Amino acid sequence: MPARRLAPSPPRCLQRGIAALELALLALFVMLPMLLGLAAFWEVLQTQQVLVRATGDGARQVSRLLDRPRLPMPDGSRPTDAQMLARATELAQRSIRATLRHHLRGGSEVDGRLTVTLQPTGTGHWTLEAAYARPALLGTAGGLNFIEPEMLRARSFISASEMEDPA
Numbered sequence: 001m002p003a004r005r006l007a008p009s010p011p012r013c014l015q016r017g018i019a020a021l022e023l024a025l026l027a028l029f030v031m032l033p034m035l036l037g038l039a040a041f042w043e044v045l046q047t048q049q050v051l052v053r054a055t056g057d058g059a060r061q062v063s064r065l066l067d068r069p070r071l072p073m074p075d076g077s078r079p080t081d082a083q084m085l086a087r088a089t090e091l092a093q094r095s096i097r098a099t100l101r102h103h104l105r106g107g108s109e110v111d112g113r114l115t116v117t118l119q120p121t122g123t124g125h126w127t128l129e130a131a132y133a134r135p136a137l138l139g140t141a142g143g144l145n146f147i148e149p150e151m152l153r154a155r156s157f158i159s160a161s162e163m164e165d166p167a
Contacts, residue, residue, distance in 0.1 A: 054099035
């Protein structure tokens, strides 16, 4: 039987070029999206942790305010539950906003993106909720950003004894 002749193999320099092309394609279509996803995940995780901590700090301040005896107002009357609730909500919102501005980039954007509510959940119990509409790190071109959450939320529970008037 006659011996087969094998086709000549391509030169080594051409194989190195193909390997470089494969690496470039792999980096472009696999590694770059993975790195961008990792950066987005890290930023969302950091923002959520800052929001949770800020909500806890705001709840502690509200609890201190509500546990203090109600001091008379300049006209001699005592503040009502509604006035105390409004004051506590404002205190919590200022506290949470200040913490978010300090820890997150774009501090001036926090004002329009933060919503703080203080709701009664029973006698002497309150729930402080904060919602933050965070800007997308990867952008929102054409609604294709399905990786990042648009809204981050945090909740703290408060037990306060001074919210009910004895009268």
